[in-house]
Amino acid sequence: MVYCVGLTGDIASGKTTVAELFSNLGIDVIYADKISRELTQKNELAYKKILEHYGHTVLKQDKELDRSKLREIIFSNHKERDWLERLLHPLIRQEIKRRVETCTTPYCMVEIPLLITKQAYPYINRILLVCTTKEIQIARLMQRDQCSMEQAQAILSVQPDINIRLENADDVINNHMKIDELTKAVNDLHATYLRKSKDIM
Secondary structure, X not given: OOXXXXXXXXXXXXXXXXXXXHHHOOOEEEEHHHHHHXXXXXXXXXXXXXXXXXXXXXXXXXXXXXXXXXXXXXHHOHHHHHHHHHHHHHHHHHHHHHHHHOXXXXXXXXXXXXXXXXXXXXXXXXXEEEEOOHHHHHHHHHHHHOOOHHHHHHHHHOOOOHHHHHHHOOEEEEOOOOHHHHHHHXXXXXXXXXXXXXXXX
């Protein structure tokens, strides 16, 4: 199995931009959120379980999941969030492992927003944390999701504790820099990960 880096960080921290920069360097990036979307497409097993649990209130007219409505439910009720995580996380982990095993680039990166430790992902060699200021996160959320400041703050309030994230991270990118500075930080880490990937071969 190739050397594997877990990419994580709070919502609107800039993980996707960092992931794209690694992808531009020719590295396979596996996205847990994309896998989650695939697993919850119409008539997939997870979709059916969600429908059994919530009924048709979480569906759009075309019978696809209304993801914004589902997000609203789980961000306002931790029990519902726990239920959904118990359903999806084992399925997501299984699919991530399959994709890591078939990766052909020198190392691969897995973007997992809620990743704290490597415990549930024994094939992850290193954790890269992307973080930024709360002010930047709120501004990005309000712009991206067209939500109010109160809604953005509510979403951020259920994110993992940043201090716990920092304790478990091997590398950290403070993402309040310009794109050329961010690109340089990614290039430096890329060189490090290439060296480390050769060490395990």
